[in-house]
Amino acid sequence: MTAGGFNDTPPDMTLTDAALTTPIFPTLSGWLDTRLAGLDALVFDIDGVLLVNGGPARGSRHLLARLRREKIPFFLLTNDGDHSTEEKARMLRSAHLEIHAREIVSCADGLLTLAAEKSFSSAPFFIMGNLGTPCYAETAGLAITRDLSKMDHCQGIIVGERGYDWESAINGAVNFFIRNPHAPMIVPNPDEYYPGTSGRICIGAGGVARFMVHILNTYGIELTPIYLGKPFAPIFQLTHSRLESEYGRTIPRNRVLLTGDYLRSDIRGALNFGYRSALVLTGVTTREMVDCSPVKPELIFETL
Numbered sequence: 302m303t304a305g306g307f308n309d310t311p312p313d314m315t316l317t318d319a320a321l322t323t324p325i326f327p328t329l330s331g332w333l334d335t336r337l338a339g340l341d342a343l344v345f346d347i348d349g350v351l352l353v354n355g356g357p358a359r360g361s362r363h364l365l366a367r368l369r370r371e372k373i374p375f376f377l378l379t380n381d382g383d384h385s386t387e388e389k390a391r392m393l394r395s396a397h398l399e400i401h402a403r404e405i406v407s408c409a410d411g412l413l414t415l416a417a418e419k420s421f422s423s424a425p426f427f428i429m430g431n432l433g434t435p436c437y438a439e440t441a442g443l444a445i446t447r448d449l450s451k452m453d454h455c456q457g458i459i460v461g462e463r464g465y466d467w468e469s470a471i472n473g474a475v476n477f478f479i480r481n482p483h484a485p486m487i488v489p490n491p492d493e494y495y496p497g498t499s500g501r502i503c504i505g506a507g508g509v510a511r512f513m514v515h516i517l518n519t520y521g522i523e524l525t526p527i528y529l530g531k532p533f534a535p536i537f538q539l540t541h542s543r544l545e546s547e548y549g550r551t552i553p554r555n556r557v558l559l560t561g562d563y564l565r566s567d568i569r570g571a572l573n574f575g576y577r578s579a580l581v582l583t584g585v586t587t588r589e590m591v592d593c594s595p596v597k598p599e600l601i602f603e604t605l
Contacts, residue, residue: 325601341556342374349562349584357396360605374548380530382409382489383462385433406540408530409437409489416441430461457485460506491528532570564596
């Protein structure tokens, strides 16, 4: 094992143990003390990583201050399409984490790229739930409506988060796709769930979308949603592009470490994109879940 590598064995582990398990370290900050030379940038998930139960994760303020002080490139990416990056930055600052909106990439930011690539008509998209303030879809130049009576005049549906009548919206959306099987279903947040408070979880847009897809499939309609967030490529491509633009240089993917708390989105997405991957055990994933999962991070940290 070489110094600065990503397969270093913690001092309390034997080589036999290391061959069978992912290395666990107490803190990311402590690990970075001797490994920074092997990295060009860091990328962090937010909820469950920097924010835990609405407050700053242990060590998060110290770590962010260090990255700024030592001019180490970093970005935050999140599957939270419920809040604009301005709103998310305010939430972080209210938890005493000094973050600017330009340092955050949301899953819903992918609507900007999608709108530029696709030949969408001028017809509106029906929005299920919240999509940030300002609305990501409107920022991307898309016409929108939340009026169920106007759904038949829409060109597609964007599945947002919370704040809506699920029964009416889901019934309306399912019947919309039965009548319009080739219309796009856009899902900024692919997550089935996300961390709530007091150890609870909340159902995410991805969970709602997959439920509708299942119902449509049983009815005989094959529908493939357009996912924008982790673990899918759009959010990683946008994050990496902005990372290189912000710091004015090429950054090899294999020299970027992503730290997240969700195996199916953070870790799988990092591995697929070519980033290094680290799991922190302050969010939705336990060590036991890692043991049972085919998706394995390169490193595990108890906390930041």
